[in-house]
Amino acid sequence: MSKIAGRFRQLAEQGRKALIPYVVAGDPTLDATVPLMHRLVAAGADIIELGVPFSDPMAEGPVIQVAHERALAHGTSLRDALALVTEFRRDDSTTPLLLMGYTNPVERMGFAAFADAAAEAGVDALLTVDLPPEEVGLVNLELQRVGMDNIFLVAPTTPQQRIGRITGEASGFVYYVSLKGVTGAGNLDLDAVSAGVAAIRESTELPVAVGFGIKDAASARAVAAIADGVVVGSALVDCVAQAIACGGDQGSAIDAAGDLLQEIRQGIDSIAS
Amino acid sequence: MDEEMTSDTKDGVFAAVPDENGxxxxxxxxxxxxxxxxxxxxxxxxxxxxxxxxxxxxxxxxxxxHYVGRPSPLYEASRWSDEVGGARIFLKREDLNHTGAxxxxxxxxxxxxxxxxxxxxxxxxxxxxxxxxxxxxxxxxxxxxxxxxxxxxxxxxxxxxxxxxxxxxxxxxxxxxxxxxxxxxxxxxxxxxxxxxxxxxxxxxxxxxxxxxxxxxRDFQCVIGREARAQSLAQAGRLPDALVACVGGGSNAIGLFHPFLKDSDVAMYGVEAGGHGVATSQHAAPLTAGTPGVLHGNRTYLMQDDDGQIMHTHSVSAGLDYPGVGPEHSWLKDIGRVEYVVADDDEALRAFHTLTRVEGIMPALETSHALAYAEKLAASMSSEQMIIVNLSGRGDKDIHTVAQIDGIEF
Structure with a gap:
């Protein structure tokens, strides 16, 4: 069983929901990323989602776009992101780690070379935003070869018959995009999310995590009542950026993000198990 | 398959793309x-x-x-041809369309x-x-x-x-x-x-x-090539020896080229923006100096660095200032049906001035890249031969840019 599947099973046995924070590798600096990841685990993260910066992040809203730009301004590459994972793994061998990014940096490195390097670094799964099941064949073969999960998005616009096609390629968990829009958008509709998650459950036993548009303890709590996991991205990235913009040092920015995640953890855990 | 490649099967090759997966x-x-x-x-x-x-x-x-004003003329630029020497040059006048391109x-x-x-x-x-x-x-x-x-x-x-x-x-x-x-x-x-x-x-x-x-x-732009092919037969009694068009994303080029792809005697040249030169990083010529990758929903030649980040591009013409190119061009390059070449900023500017002065037609700076290459190509050909250049747009929008480069302030 993969580390991600194991973590979801363990949480299910405890009657708890997965909390999955997203941060961008190299944002605000390369030095800050690993301490930030450890702080998020201490604050209650079950799985870490590490964004790989890309020059053209088409699916991102403004908050995460500028995080990618900050990371790229000091040259953070896919190789750097993998080096950060290696560093993270020195002190944490158990927290599952998911890389999220865009196809081109992975393709440029080479799918086989990426799979080897990512597995070696301790990455457990890949989510490539712009690689739908129609295009994923070669990548999936390589991920399977090294035992990594491949995480796919299902959107509110995905027709029922297509969900089966996606879950047929997926492993680890299914990532449901809560809204039509980019990351960090504000139009979360809980009834629609509930229907979307139910539609996924009709075609797979895989756990379902929900992301896009979850920004605080209240929205996380509401979504956790519906799904198996909650992804929080823009709110955390923005929290770090705001702390630094207000004159804080890196350490206080990391603490601020940790405090926010802890509140969200408490929100999620407050639902009846 | 052992079958001989007839013109019909060759047509089939070009008509069969894209496949059902795009x-x-x-x-x-x-x-x-x-x-x-x-x-x-x-x-x-x-x-x-x-x-x-x-x-x-x-x-x-x-x-x-009735709204665009098609068909656009195929105009023989004889004074320019004479000045260049070599092949006869015809211009497909897309600049005369409503909105100027x-x-x-x-x-x-x-x-x-x-x-x-x-x-x-x-x-x-x-x-x-x-x-x-x-x-x-x-x-x-x-x-x-x-x-x-x-x-x-x-x-x-x-x-x-x-x-x-x-x-x-x-x-x-x-x-x-x-x-x-x-x-x-x-x-x-x-x-x-x-x-x-x-x-x-x-x-x-x-x-x-x-x-x-x-x-x-592509399908919507193919009207350019369909008209040009018929006009060439009607006006010159023959197909052209070569087609030339500028390539940014590549829509005017594919529109001209596609209806001629099965005519294996018609050579085709797509002209990318060389900017300050392809030896520098200041250009927009992914087919000439780039590598395949994935951007904006398709796999194609891109200007990217070793980490797969998309590079900044440069061209004097904003319309060619793009790090990717249409995927069909990438395919046509790899199978060798179209040759992709470059014209740099200076060559394009010279061609802009030449055509304006000699023919009274002010081309867009994008188009000027095609004209710059057509000059070189025509000069290497005989007076029995003919070239069609896609005059993809008019240059009024670029007057400010040209004036600025020439040191003129309004």
Missing amino acids: RFGEYGGKFVSETLMSALAELETVYRELAEDPAFQHEIDQDLA HKINNCIGQALLARHMGKKRIIAETGAGQHGVATATIAARLGLECQVFMGEEDVRRQALNVYRMKLLGAQVIPVTSGSRTLKDAMNEAMRDWVTNVDDTFYIIGTVAGPHPYPMLV
């Missing part, structure tokens, strides 16, 4: 987030139905004839598609502003709400076109992310489309983007 060989495809996949499938279904529908084709043909051919097709699909709002990306102006124009004509995404840097460089779009009732949205040029405008248009996919139609301006866009934009 692939031109290994290029093309649909590399987008899941939210857009069903919208792309719907667009493809509707387009394939309407492409077979004579009433829809008639609707397009009527607009092309080939872009309107595609916009009419896509806007009519949007209307058939019941979409009330259209969005577009634009670099130089030509596609934005063409989209705003057809939106005005059909009474559709229109928003155009344009990099902040291009808004500054192309103030005239920005104002034109506003006059036409469109809203121009400056894009401040990334390099603030065409590629970032396309990112932002995609983000808008993801958000408003139910009521919005995204009119992509070139033969790039996810399938089915490279196919349908």
Whole structure:
């Protein structure tokens, strides 16, 4: 069983929901990323989602776009992101780690070379935003070869018959995009999310995590009542950026993000198990 | 297969792309987030139905004839040919279309598609502003709400076109992310489309983007090559020896080339923007100096670094200032059917001045790249031979840029 599947099973046995924070590798600096990841685990993260910066992040809203730009301004590459994972793994061998990014940096490195390097670094799964099941064949073969999960998005616009096609390629968990829009958008509709998650459950036993548009303890709590996991991205990235913009040092920015995640953890855990 | 390659089977090779997955060989495809996949499938279904529908084709043909002013002339530039020496040069006058460039051919097709699909709002990306102006124009004509995404840097460089779009009732949205040029405008248009996919139609301006866009934009632009082929036979009694067109995303080039692909005696040259030279990083010539990768929904040649990040590009012409290229061009390069070459900023500027002075035709700076290469090509050919250059757009929009380079202030 993969580390991600194991973590979801363990949480299910405890009657708890997965909390999955997203941060961008190299944002605000390369030095800050690993301490930030450890702080998020201490604050209650079950799985870490590490964004790989890309020059053209088409699916991102403004908050995460500028995080990618900050990371790229000091040259953070896919190789750097993998080096950060290696560093993270020195002190944490158990927290599952998911890389999220865009196809081109992975393709440029080479799918086989990426799979080897990512597995070696301790990455457990890949989510490539712009690689739908129609295009994923070669990548999936390589991920399977090294035992990594491949995480796919299902959107509110995905027709029922297509969900089966996606879950047929997926492993680890299914990532449901809560809204039509980019990351960090504000139009979360809980009834629609509930229907979307139910539609996924009709075609797979895989756990379902929900992301896009979850920004605080209240929205996380509401979504956790519906799904198996909650992804929080823009709110955390923005929290770090705001702390630094207000004159804080890196350490206080990391603490601020940790405090926010802890509140969200408490929100999620407050639902009846 | 052992069968001899007849002209019919060769036609088949070019007619068979893209395949059902939107692939031109290994290029093309649909590399987008899941939210857009069903919208792309719907667009493809509707387009394939309407492409077979004579009433829809008639609707397009009527607009092309009476609104755009087609067919555009095939004009023999004999004074220029004489000055250059060598082959006879003919110009396919897309600059005489309504709005001054080939872009309107595609916009009419896509806007009519949007209307058939019941979409009330259209969005577009634009670099130089030509596609934005063409989209705003057809939106005005059909009474559709229109928003155009344009990099902040291009808004500054192309103030005239920005104002034109506003006059036409469109809203121009400056894009401040990334390099603030065409590629970032396309990112932002995609983000808008993801958000408003139910009521919005995204009119992509070139033969790039996810399938089915490279196919349908090509189909709408093929009117250029169909006309040019018939005009060449009627006016010169023969097919041309060579075709020349500039390539940014590559829609005017594919429009001219595609109807000639099966004519194996017709050579084709796509001219990319050499900027300050392909030996520098200051250019926009992915086919000449790039490598395959994935951007804006398709696999194609890109200008990218070793980490797979998309590089900043440079060209004196905003319309060629793009790090990718339509996937069909990538395929045509690899199979050797089209030769891709470059003209740099200085060569393009010289050609701009030459054609203006010798023929009284002021070309767009994009087009000037094709003219610069055509000069060299013609000079290497005999007076028995002929070239058709796609005069893809007129140069009024570039007068400020040219004046600035010449050190003139208004």
